[in-house]
Amino acid sequence: MTTVYYLGAPLFAFVFNIFLFIAVRIYGGVKRRGAQTAFSALLLSMALWGISIFAMRSSPNVEVANDWEYLVLASFAITSIVFFHFVLLYTGTRVKQPFIYLLYVVLLPVLALLPLSPLLLRGMAEPSPGRYALQMGPLFMPWVASLYVFIGAGLVLLTRMYRRIRSPDQRIRINYLVMGTCASLLGATSDYIYAAGLMPQPGGIIGNIVWAGCCTFSMTRYRLLGIEMVLTKTLGFVIASVMAILPFALLVYLVLRLSAVQQMSVPLTIALLAAMAVVAQPLLSWTQGMVNRWFYRRRYDIIQALRYFSEQAKVIRDLDSLVGSLVRLISASMEVKKVCVYAHFPPGYVPVGETGLSLEELPTVSEGSVLPQWLLRQDSAMIRDEMEQAPLLQALTRNESLILELTEAEIVVPMKIEDELVGIVFVGPSKKGGVYSAEDLDLLWTVANQGALSLESARLLAVERERLEQIRRSSELRGEFLVTIAHELKSPVTVIKAALEMLEELAKERGPDSADARLTASASRSARALEELMNNLMTFAKARHQTLELNRRPVEPKFLLERTEALMGPLAIQRRQSLEILAPPGMPEVMVDPDHFTYIINNLVGNAIKYTPEGGGIRVALSVEDSRLLLKVSDTGVGIGEDDLPWIFEPYLRARNALDSGEGGSGLGLAITKALVELHGGKIDVVSKVGEGSTFTVSIPLEVRHESAVR
Numbered sequence: 001m002t003t004v005y006y007l008g009a010p011l012f013a014f015v016f017n018i019f020l021f022i023a024v025r026i027y028g029g030v031k032r033r034g035a036q037t038a039f040s041a042l043l044l045s046m047a048l049w050g051i052s053i054f055a056m057r058s059s060p061n062v063e064v065a066n067d068w069e070y071l072v073l074a075s076f077a078i079t080s081i082v083f084f085h086f087v088l089l090y091t092g093t094r095v096k097q098p099f100i101y102l103l104y105v106v107l108l109p110v111l112a113l114l115p116l117s118p119l120l121l122r123g124m125a126e127p128s129p130g131r132y133a134l135q136m137g138p139l140f141m142p143w144v145a146s147l148y149v150f151i152g153a154g155l156v157l158l159t160r161m162y163r164r165i166r167s168p169d170q171r172i173r174i175n176y177l178v179m180g181t182c183a184s185l186l187g188a189t190s191d192y193i194y195a196a197g198l199m200p201q202p203g204g205i206i207g208n209i210v211w212a213g214c215c216t217f218s219m220t221r222y223r224l225l226g227i228e229m230v231l232t233k234t235l236g237f238v239i240a241s242v243m244a245i246l247p248f249a250l251l252v253y254l255v256l257r258l259s260a261v262q263q264m265s266v267p268l269t270i271a272l273l274a275a276m277a278v279v280a281q282p283l284l285s286w287t288q289g290m291v292n293r294w295f296y297r298r299r300y301d302i303i304q305a306l307r308y309f310s311e312q313a314k315v316i317r318d319l320d321s322l323v324g325s326l327v328r329l330i331s332a333s334m335e336v337k338k339v340c341v342y343a344h345f346p347p348g349y350v351p352v353g354e355t356g357l358s359l360e361e362l363p364t365v366s367e368g369s370v371l372p373q374w375l376l377r378q379d380s381a382m383i384r385d386e387m388e389q390a391p392l393l394q395a396l397t398r399n400e401s402l403i404l405e406l407t408e409a410e411i412v413v414p415m416k417i418e419d420e421l422v423g424i425v426f427v428g429p430s431k432k433g434g435v436y437s438a439e440d441l442d443l444l445w446t447v448a449n450q451g452a453l454s455l456e457s458a459r460l461l462a463v464e465r466e467r468l469e470q471i472r473r474s475s476e477l478r479g480e481f482l483v484t485i486a487h488e489l490k491s492p493v494t495v496i497k498a499a500l501e502m503l504e505e506l507a508k509e510r511g512p513d514s515a516d517a518r519l520t521a522s523a524s525r526s527a528r529a530l531e532e533l534m535n536n537l538m539t540f541a542k543a544r545h546q547t548l549e550l551n552r553r554p555v556e557p558k559f560l561l562e563r564t565e566a567l568m569g570p571l572a573i574q575r576r577q578s579l580e581i582l583a584p585p586g587m588p589e590v591m592v593d594p595d596h597f598t599y600i601i602n603n604l605v606g607n608a609i610k611y612t613p614e615g616g617g618i619r620v621a622l623s624v625e626d627s628r629l630l631l632k633v634s635d636t637g638v639g640i641g642e643d644d645l646p647w648i649f650e651p652y653l654r655a656r657n658a659l660d661s662g663e664g665g666s667g668l669g670l671a672i673t674k675a676l677v678e679l680h681g682g683k684i685d686v687v688s689k690v691g692e693g694s695t696f697t698v699s700i701p702l703e704v705r706h707e708s709a710v711r
Contacts, residue, residue, distance in 0.1 A: 497528065
């Protein structure tokens with residue numbers, strides 16, 4: 001043991017403790033009332049212990065060393081009492097005030113002054129030049145044991161606190177406190193063993209330094225790395241480095257030996273070494289990865305599961321699937337009994353996924369209630385202990401308290417996107433019965449951050465799907481209602497139509513220009529229009545529900561156009577419009593229902609005539625492309641606005657400019673046309689521009705057959 005260590009170690013301990021004392025007074029760190037003052041006093045007593053040992057060891061003779069040894073032992077007694085008081089305050093142990101007075105007024109003076117008695121300290125010896133060792137009296141060991149009682153009591157209180165609390169950070173702090181205290185205790189004990197001649201070196205100063213460093217670090221740092229993690233990471237790094245460096249060093253040795261034996265050139269030797277250096281980097285990475293899997297198997301598996309969840313969350317758009325994946329990730333990776341995820345569905349938060357629970361028994365939470373508002377301000381996973389200490393959470397609603405009770409929530413994690421709380425994760429107790437570590441909290445926070453955006457996207461998609469489903473269902477109900485009405489009115493309208501035809505014949509006998517003839521003719525036209533509307537409703541309902549039977553036959557396209565020209569030509573002439581029909585000769589037959597396909601053409605051409613002003617033109621063209629029949633109906637009419645185009649084939653909807661034109665219509669024509677086109681296995685598209693006209697394109701498969709064609 002060199003003189004530098006013998007004298008330098010206690011001096012360093014003194015300076016180190018003074019420095020830590022100043023740091024604690026400036027930066028604080030100990031939150032409990034009075035504990036910071038006690039901890040500061042503890043650092044000063046440790047500094048006193050260090051400087052008194054330095055003074056004793058640097059004494060010129062035994063007599064001076066004996067005087068300083070009294071102070072060494074007194075400082076040890078002060079340190080033990082102050083440590084016990086600090087632990088009382090830190091752990092929140094309630095003791096009566098007279099007990100504290102007893103500690104400092106009676107016990108501390110007695111224990112600190114006892115070393116003056118020869119029954120405890122008989123003096124100092126000098127076993128070797130410049131080296132001093134105390135000579136113990138008969139009361140020395142009982143005196144030391146009495147001080148160890150206070151230190152042991154402090155360790156017991158820390159252990160009880162460790163078992164009681166659930167905060168990972170608090171548990172790690174206690175680990176550091178216990179480790180530092182044990183190191184100091186062992187160091188002090190080694191001093192007395194050294195004095196008895198049973199140990200070559202005293203270790204009290206080393207224990208002093210370790211205690212001060214560990215305890216101050218644990219008190220002043222906000223987030224701590226667990227001791228077991230520190231040891232694991234250090235050991236893992238050492239093993240990885242050795243496994244990677246040893247083969248590299250062996251290869252270097254072999255290359256150097258080979259170059260020395262075979263007189264290898266310097267450039268070749270450098271090239272080989274450079275090549276091995278290139279190989280060493282991936283070797284080190286591979287070795288580090290393998291060691292990580294050995295030492296951090298659980299965390300490695302969690303990271304892999306988290307990576308898989310992140311990839312899945314990018315493609316999963318179904319809310320149930322996404323939440324199920326999130327719940328399985330947390331439940332499996334952290335081995336928890338209960339997990340529950342709440343999502344934001346205004347005006348509150350509703351349970352959307354769980355394990356170990358039943359969604360039916362979980363209540364909803366209002367978005368304006370206490371818990372969501374408090375979580376919105378948090379930026380980490382929150383443990384139950386911290387929540388119970390939050391003043392705002394003392395006023396939880398009945399539903400919020402019931403959720404915490406049913407889920408047995410140990411951790412509550414907010415899922416946020418910027419300043420919006422989109423979800424909440426409640427994590428129950430561990431299956432192994434342990435507490436969650438700081439790494440577990442970090443993992444949950446990472447999962448919540450990565451899953452928040454996906455959860456919100458899936459929620460919005462679910463809301464949109466629900467809205468569209470409601471619209472679809474509303475449309476279906478409206479259609480079914482109208483079809484029912486049409487079916488019920490069919491018979492009365494048929495009777496009315498027949499009666500009007502008879503009245504029309506009787507009215508003609510009085511003359512075609514008579515009032516009776518004009519009235520009956522008008523009523524007959526209205527009856528026919530009503531009958532057509534009812535037929536359209538029936539056709540649309542059957543086509544929409546795919547119950548309409550098609551009478552497919554091979555038909556020449558020219559035949560279909562001739563029927564349309566015969567029906568629509570006079571109407572176009574009446575409105576002074578040009579109707580151009582183009583069909584190249586030799587077109588193949590197409591398998592369609594002639595009547596229903598004629599309806600398709602007539603509806604498109606009729607709309608073109610209706611919404612094209614006088615002097616305009618309509619063009620109907622047939623062609624064949626890629627074994628499909630293309631029907632294009634173009635006009636120079638009013639066109640369709642961009643906002644109306646996506647909805648133009650929806651039933652009962654009409655474009656705004658069509659409504660403004662004053663032309664009548666039920667809004668079913670294009671919907672029926674699209675349904676009939678799709679029943680034929682085809683599709684229909686439209687291109688339009690307001691003021692320039694529209695072009696409707698129908699494409700259906702030819703399905704050429706050799707049966708007799710309809711001509």
